[in-house]
Amino acid sequence: MAKVFIYPATSLILSDLVSRYGHTPLSSAVAVRERIQTAGLESPPLQITPEEPKKGLRWAAVEVPAGVRGRMALYGPQIEAAEAAIIINDADLSFGCMGCARTNELVKYLLRQKDIPKLDLYYPKSEEEGVRFVAAIKRFLDGLGGKQ
Amino acid sequence: MTDYTPVHAGTVTKYVVVESFDITPADLGIRAYEISKDTMVKETCFGLVINGKEEEVNRVVAELRKIDPDHIFVKDRGFPPGDPRRCRANIGGARPGYHGMENEMTVIPYVSHGLEALKTRDIASVPPPENPLDHRELGIARLKKLIEAQES
Numbered sequence: 001m002a003k004v005f006i007y008p009a010t011s012l013i014l015s016d017l018v019s020r021y022g023h024t025p026l027s028s029a030v031a032v033r034e035r036i037q038t039a040g041l042e043s044p045p046l047q048i049t050p051e052e053p054k055k056g057l058r059w060a061a062v063e064v065p066a067g068v069r070g071r072m073a074l075y076g077p078q079i080e081a082a083e084a085a086i087i088i089n090d091a092d093l094s095f096g097c098m099g100c101a102r103t104n105e106l107v108k109y110l111l112r113q114k115d116i117p118k119l120d121l122y123y124p125k126s127e128e129e130g131v132r133f134v135a136a137i138k139r140f141l142d143g144l145g146g147k148q
Numbered sequence: 149m150t151d152y153t154p155v156h157a158g159t160v161t162k163y164v165v166v167e168s169f170d171i172t173p174a175d176l177g178i179r180a181y182e183i184s185k186d187t188m189v190k191e192t193c194f195g196l197v198i199n200g201k202e203e204e205v206n207r208v209v210a211e212l213r214k215i216d217p218d219h220i221f222v223k224d225r226g227f228p229p230g231d232p233r234r235c236r237a238n239i240g241g242a243r244p245g246y247h248g249m250e251n252e253m254t255v256i257p258y259v260s261h262g263l264e265a266l267k268t269r270d271i272a273s274v275p276p277p278e279n280p281l282d283h284r285e286l287g288i289a290r291l292k293k294l295i296e297a298q299e300s
Contacts, residue, residue: 010245012165012252013259015223025224032226033160042152045233046226089280093251120280123255130258131265135274138266 002144005082007107008094009075014086017134021141026082031074048073060106067099068106075103079110084117084144086137091123117144160202161225164212165195165249167256168219176212176220184208190229194249195220197229218263221256 002023006014009028018025035047043049048070056069059076087108094104111118119140124130166176177191180198187200187208196212198205213220232238234245242250266274 008248010248012163012221012223012249013256016221017259019222027224029224029226033224036226036231037154037157037159039154039157040152041149043149047152093248121277122280124258124262124277127258127261127265129277130260130262131269132262132274132277134259134262134266135271136277138271 002083002141003081004141004144005078005085005111007085007087007104007111008091009078009107010094011088011091014088014137017137018086018141021138023084023141023144026078028074031078035074059110065099065102067097068102071099071103072106075107076110079107079114082111082114082116084119084140085111085114086119086121086140087111088121088123156199156228158201159199159228160205161197161199161228162205162209163195163197163223163225163249164209165221165223165253165256166216166219167221167253167260168216171216171219176215179215180208180212183211188229194253197225199228218260221259 003026004018004023005026006018008014009026011027015025015027015029032046038047040047041049052073053066053069056064056066056072056076059072059079060069095101117140119136121133121136122129124133164176164180166173173191173193173195176196177189180187180189180196184198184200185204187198187204189208190197190199198208200208209222213222227234229235230237234243236243236246
């Protein structure tokens with residue numbers, strides 16, 4: 001069972017397909033859950049404290065805005081733990097503020113730098129593309145080995 | 149700043165999203181109530197939110213998937229059901245994150261079709277999808293469309 005980073009990290013489709021084919025999806029929900037379930041100082045809504053941008057310094061330079069570094073405190077450890085990655089390249093839904101946009105660029109850059117199996121896809125736009133999309137993901141995940 | 153004490157610590161929450169002609173969230177909800185022990189099940193317009201111990205949630209989710217495996221999709225959620233920081237009942241408007249799910253719901257029928265088709269088709273015979281990293285040349289049809297758009 002491999003840990004597979006999914007991009008967009010909130011994707012329902014990727015999260016489902018990765019777990020359906022026997023692997024562990026690394027998504028933003030898991031990172032948020034860690035913070036929501038850890039006691040500390042109240043910092044609603046996501047329990048992102050002033051400590052997170054400091055942790056984000058591991059992946060982004062100090063002159064990078066705190067918003068990007070704070071987000072990287074969520075995604076950075078997951079990218080380091082990832083043994084494979086599936087990236088959807090036309091995911092308009094991951095568009096957000098400038099902090100989200102820059103974090104998305106940095107996440108994709110770090111994934112491309114990392115020497116792990118990666119699968120690049122577009123969202124399917126027809127039934128035949130849907131078949132190819134699912135088949136590509138299944139072939140990729142089967143190639144990672146582990147429990148099916 | 150005040151102290152923060154988490155609720156439902158040590159639990160997981162999962163969305164069960166249904167996109168089916170045969171099954172409704174209400175059907176799933178009834179089935180989930182029948183088979184679950186010590187889990188919190190909330191029915192929503194798109195499916196269920198299930199919270200509880202990881203093993204129990206995984207068991208319930210695995211059972212629910214059997215009802216319509218190609219049309220039921222599951223993903224993790226960070227917050228427990230009804231959390232006032234996320235629930236639309238408290239903040240008004242759609243829940244943050246719903247729009248992303250709504251966007252993907254337009255694609256999910258194609259994925260469901262893919263899952264169904266792969267039961268009968270040989271996966272080795274399915275050609276790979278378009279690779280986004282390939283250099284894409286400007287096709288004649290696209291160039292013509294651009295010229296026409298420029299002229300009008």
